[in-house]
Amino acid sequence: MxxxxxxxxxxxxxxxxxxxxxxxxxxxxxxxxxxxxxxxxxxxxxxxxxxxxxxxxxxxxxxxxxxxxxxxxxxxxxxxxxxxxxxxxxxxxxxxxxxxxxxxxxxxxxxxxxxxxxxxxxxxxxxxxxxxxxxxxxxxxxxxxxxxxVPAGAAAPPEPSAESILLTAAEQAGSAARTVELAVQHARTREQFGQAVGAFQAVKHLCAQMLVRSEMARTAVHAAAVTGAGAEIAAAKLLADEAAEHNARDCLQVCGGMGFTWESDVHLHLKRAWVRAARGPSRARLERELADALLTEPAGQPADQV
Missing domain, CATH: 1.10.540.10 (Acyl-CoA dehydrogenase/oxidase, N-terminal domain)
Incomplete structure (x- = not known):
């Protein structure tokens, strides 16, 4: 496919x-x-x-x-x-x-x-x-x-729909991709000891890890959008939350003290990632849903082929 x-x-x-x-x-x-x-x-x-x-x-x-x-x-x-x-x-x-x-x-x-x-x-x-x-x-x-x-005692709202979870994951994936761009841009232009900080191996590793997380989240979100399967949507949200939060943290690490200033956009991506992750099913619930799907034997398929 x-x-x-x-x-x-x-x-x-x-x-x-x-x-x-x-x-x-x-x-x-x-x-x-x-x-x-x-x-x-x-x-x-x-x-x-x-x-x-x-x-x-x-x-x-x-x-x-x-x-x-x-x-x-x-x-x-x-x-x-x-x-x-x-x-x-x-x-x-x-x-x-x-x-x-x-x-x-x-x-x-x-x-x-x-x-x-x-x-x-x-x-x-x-x-x-x-x-x-x-x-x-x-x-x-x-x-x-x-x-x-909402005040205590109000009627409990229904659980967010699968579409809501997936579209929120897509927002997280977009944020993760943007923080990769911000980190790479800073690493290429900021100089320390007479060379761009992107030349240092530790910074290269951080940027590479950010890119891997971002691409994994993006691929999972796109796949879930095509299949519409509940387990794949849960996996996409898990990966996208992780990518958005961890990439923003690593971007702060690459940017150093500058990333913590109000003028930087990096802290806004981290804060928004936290809020998106909190407004929806918990990570534990998503993990249980994914685990249940993986442990359920597909109908008609031998266990050794699962």
Whole structure:
């Protein structure tokens, strides 16, 4: 099976990358940190570009593409540190009026936490005004992901869907790939003792390990998007979480003290990776699901061939 993107898929991915380069460059990322709110113009531009309606049938006003194309776009979103409940709004397209067009921001509660950017909470089915009277703001490590805590005693939300888990994994994979780029860029340009730090073996090893993690996560995400199998989605999320978190840490190591400064983007990738990993099934649960699938003997297949 060939998992390489087709020319059309690459065109879709490159289209979003070009849009984000124009509408969400690094200067706008920094402005979003100071503003603390979503740019609704950008959100509508994402709707116009088809990010939210990507998998809706053309007869319903959508783009008519599938999950493989969606993961390519959400990788780009993760790479750019695009804020907001992108996955939830994408999954609500066709269900919540205005979500597909980017006119409405929709979120789904995960555990006790809910982003406060949203206009509607599709899972809890509450009006935004009523929700605002019951939730409490929560301090979060990621300034681009403000959260609120749902009060104790509220009805437990359903578990996140397989699609939600996979698209979040795609964002993690995109972030992991971006931190590889940041580390390599710094290693090539920063000099110590009269030569680029990338010439030192320890730095080479760190960058090589980052690349391996990133490629493994990306491949797993793409494969899960094609097969749609629960075990492969669990594996993709595990690998993508590990790649996003560990690559950001190693990128900080390559960048040294500079990586810890507020002006650097590296710490933002690490913080976002932490938040994404926490808002979803636990690592232990994903590992159990994957182990159960691996230990289950396929029907009709001898045990010695499993």
């Amino acid at each position: 060939d998992f390489r993107p087709t020319d059309d898929q690459r065109a879709v991915r490159n289209g979003l990358r070009d849009l984000l380069a124009r509408r969400f460059p690094r200067e706008e990322l920094r402005a979003a940190l100071e503003r603390g709110t979503l740019d609704r113009g950008l959100w509508r531009a994402l709707g116009d570009a088809g990010l939210f309606a990507l998998r809706l049938p053309e007869a319903e006003g959508g783009v008519g593409l599938g999950l493989p194309e969606a993961v390519l776009l959400f990788e780009e979103a993760g790479r750019a540190l695009l804020p907001g409940p992108l996955v939830d709004t994408h999954l609500a397209a066709g269900t919540v009026k205005g979500a597909a067009e980017g006119e409405v921001v929709v979120t789904a509660q995960v555990g006790e936490l809910i982003p406060h950017f949203a206009d509607a909470d599709v899972v809890r089915d509450l009006e935004r005004e009523a929700l605002a009277r019951t939730v409490r703001p929560v301090r979060t490590v990621d300034p681009l992901t403000p959260l609120h805590r």
